[in-house]
Structure formats: structure tokens, C-alpha cells
Amino acid sequence: MQRDHFPSTHATSMMATASDGPAGMSRARAFVMERYRAPLLAYARGSSLRTLEDAEELVHAYFATRLAREDYFDRWRESGLPFRRWLMNGLHFCARERRKIRMRTAGRHEAQTGALSEASTTGWNEAERAFERELANRVIDDCTRSVQQSLAARGLARHWQVFWRRSVDGLTYAAIAAETGMSIRELNAAVRGVTAELRGAIRAELVREGVEDESLEAELARMEEALRP
Amino acid sequence: MKNDLNRSNETDVAAPLSGPAAHSISAIVAAGGIKPVDFAVEELRRAGDRDAWLERAVVKVVGSASPRRLVAEVASRDELDRMRHAATMAFGGATKVEERNAALVAYAFVVAAGLVHHGVLLSSQPRAEIDVMLAELAGVLGEPFASFLEAAVAREVRA
Numbered sequence: 001m002q003r004d005h006f007p008s009t010h011a012t013s014m015m016a017t018a019s020d021g022p023a024g025m026s027r028a029r030a031f032v033m034e035r036y037r038a039p040l041l042a043y044a045r046g047s048s049l050r051t052l053e054d055a056e057e058l059v060h061a062y063f064a065t066r067l068a069r070e071d072y073f074d075r076w077r078e079s080g081l082p083f084r085r086w087l088m089n090g091l092h093f094c095a096r097e098r099r100k101i102r103m104r105t106a107g108r109h110e111a112q113t114g115a116l117s118e119a120s121t122t123g124w125n126e127a128e129r130a131f132e133r134e135l136a137n138r139v140i141d142d143c144t145r146s147v148q149q150s151l152a153a154r155g156l157a158r159h160w161q162v163f164w165r166r167s168v169d170g171l172t173y174a175a176i177a178a179e180t181g182m183s184i185r186e187l188n189a190a191v192r193g194v195t196a197e198l199r200g201a202i203r204a205e206l207v208r209e210g211v212e213d214e215s216l217e218a219e220l221a222r223m224e225e226a227l228r229p
Numbered sequence: 230m231k232n233d234l235n236r237s238n239e240t241d242v243a244a245p246l247s248g249p250a251a252h253s254i255s256a257i258v259a260a261g262g263i264k265p266v267d268f269a270v271e272e273l274r275r276a277g278d279r280d281a282w283l284e285r286a287v288v289k290v291v292g293s294a295s296p297r298r299l300v301a302e303v304a305s306r307d308e309l310d311r312m313r314h315a316a317t318m319a320f321g322g323a324t325k326v327e328e329r330n331a332a333l334v335a336y337a338f339v340v341a342a343g344l345v346h347h348g349v350l351l352s353s354q355p356r357a358e359i360d361v362m363l364a365e366l367a368g369v370l371g372e373p374f375a376s377f378l379e380a381a382v383a384r385e386v387r388a
Contacts, residue, residue: 183379224256
């Protein structure tokens with residue numbers, strides 16, 4: 001059996017949000033569009049779907065015709081599929097449906113539908129990698145922004161700066177100490193603190209998407225792998 | 230130095246992260262769980278007399294070299310290499326967390342002595358990880374040990 005690279009996603013907080021009346025459903029849809037639009041675009045552009053339709057139009061159509069359904073989240077739960085897989089499969093079905101409509105409109109016979117279901121059975125291919133990369137990018141981007149703003153609001157903007165110099169610019173503690181006048185101990189405490197806040201924020205986001213506790217560390221490692229140049 | 234897509238300042242929150250920045254942060258976050266040094270730090274925090282704990286731990290692992298001696302005297306490279314080997318073996322062979330903590334602290338002091346007194350990194354671990362280990366221990370130890378460990382972090386390695 002092919003290995004499933006996606007974490008189990010069943011009773012999730014996203015599902016709970018969607019179950020919270022019309023307002024909850026609306027929030028859940030907004031979250032899906034905000035979080036998954038870019039990954040789905042990357043997926044559409046990297047898969048066989050790119051030969052069939054403009055990726056922007058396809059993803060827009062998917063949200064308008066599938067996500068808008070009242071039973072969208074219920075059907076996902078019943079499918080037992082991880083949410084990411086559900087999205088990718090849905091995009092393929094949506095493309096197939098739209099192609100049929102276009103064919104009918106053009107008075108032609110449906111053909112080559114086999115290729116459309118290809119990705120629903122493929123594993124860790126390039127399109128999925130593109131999806132994963134975009135999703136990881138989005139999660140990291142959102143969480144860093146949130147932590148950065150929170151630190152600034154608490155008067156700890158400097159902690160973010162030293163974290164950046166250390167973790168992104170790759171400077172040594174010695175170089176940052178010379179640059180900022182902070183002691184090694186202060187620097188280390190600041191970097192460890194920001195790292196812990198980021199870990200907390202990212203883990204919370206993953207839980208929101210349905211990643212179970214025991215899979216969180218593996219998921220963090222997969223995010224790093226997906227973002228690797 | 231500034232990145233093209235820079236989020237190093239609080240005023241740059243709106244800018245999207247660049248791909249390399251997102252990867253660097255994801256790597257830090259993925260590796261940011263509990264480290265071996267955290268257990269040693271926790272044990273030191275609990276110790277009533279941290280100096281005494283340190284003395285016992287280092288002497289037990291590397292023999293005659295007390296942490297005060299490693300701070301004050303210049304041990305030879307050969308001697309430090311022998312101590313580092315002893316600490317590495319003790320860490321690998323430890324069956325209890327207390328033994329592992331003692332070996333790790335002894336290892337840290339030997340590596341710090343190599344940096345401070347010889348300007349060399351006596352470890353195959355990445356410098357960034359060594360710096361974190363030394364800085365974490367500096368955060369729970371008194372003087373002169375904390376300053377010694379900080380001096381090691383601040384010391385450039387000879388090419």
C-alpha cells in the first residue's frame with residue numbers, strides 16, 4: 001500500500017468551527033480559502049490539471065461550487081480523508097466536471113477523462129510537494145507575523161530582531177552581542193523564548209488543522225523538508 | 230546586512246517571508262524541542278549548591294580536572310582531548326539521566342576551555358549548537374563559571 005504522507009485529520013477544531021451554525025460555517029470557509037488557496041494554486045500548476053484549465057479559475061470554481069456546499073465539511077468528515085487529500089481530490093473532480101460541461105457546450109464527446117483521475121491515486125509527487133511547500137510557507141508566515149506583532153506589543157521587538165539575526169541571518173552569538181550590546185545569556189534567553197513562542201504558535205495552527213498531538217513533531221519536520229531549497 | 234524580504238524589524242510585519250527565511254525558521258522550530266542540555270540545566274536548578282554539584286560532576290567524569298582549574302589554568306590540547314574523550318564516553322555509556330547530565334556538563338567545560346584558552350573548537354558538533362549548550366549552562370551557574378562559558382561563546386575559532 002502506498003504510504004500516506006498526510007497526517008490523520010478527523011475530529012478537528014476546523015470541523016468544530018464549521019459545526020457552529022452559519023457564522024461558524026462562514027468562518028471555516030474563510031479559513032480554508034485563506035489558508036489553502038495558494039497551496040491549491042501551486043498544486044494545480046504542478047499537476048496534470050495545468051493542461052486543462054487556468055489554475056486561478058479552477059481554484060476559484062472549486063471554492064465557489066464545492067466549498068460553498070452546506071454539507072462540504074460533513075462530506076469531508078465522512079470521507080475519512082486527511083483534509084489536504086480531500087482538497088486535492090476535490091480539485092480533480094471539480095476540473096473533470098467543468099471539462100464535461102465545456103465539452104457538452106462545445107458539442108464534443110468527453111475524452112481523456114482517465115488522465116484527470118491520475119492525481120487521486122498518485123503519492124508524493126511534485127504537485128503535492130508544491131502544495132506542501134505553499135501550505136508550510138503560509139503557516140510559517142502567519143505564525144511569524146503573529147509572534148512578531150505580539151513581541152512588539154510587549155515591548156520585546158528587540159527579541160525578534162536578535163532571533164532573526166541568529167536564525168535567519170545565521171550570525172553567531174558573539175557577532176550579535178557585538179552588534180547589540182546584549183550579553184550572551186540575554187541573547188540566548190531571547191532566542192530560546194522566541195523559538196518557544198513560534199513553536200507554540202505553529203503547533204497550535206497544526207492542531208487547528210487536525211494534526212494529532214503525537215504527529216506534531218513529525219509534521220514540523222515535514223514542513224522543514226517541504227521548505228528545503 | 231539586510232534581507233531582500235526583511236522581517237527583522239517590527240515595522241516590516243507586512244512583508245512576506247522569503248523562501249530561505251521560511252526554511253530557516255522552520256528548521257529552527259523543528260529542532261527546537263527539548264535538548265540534552267535542558268535536563269542538565271534542570272538538574273542544576275534543583276541542586277542546592279550548584280558549585281558543589283558542578284565540581285562533583287566534572288571531577289567524576291574527567292578525573293583530576295576541576296571546573297575551577299579548567300577556568301584558571303591552561304590545560305594542554307592533549308590533556309583537553311583526553312578529557313573530551315572521557316566525557317564523550319561517559320555520555321554514551323550513561324544509564325541514568327544524572328550520569329548523562331554530569332558527562333554533558335564536563336564535556337561543555339572541556340570544550341569551553343578549548344575555545345577560551347586555545348581558540349579551537351574541540352567538538353564535531355556545529356558551533357551554533359555548542360554556543361547554545363554553553364549559553365544555557367551559563368544561565369544557571371554562578372561566577373566565575375558563567376563568565377567563562379560566555380567568554381567561550383564569544384571566542385572566535387582560529388582558522
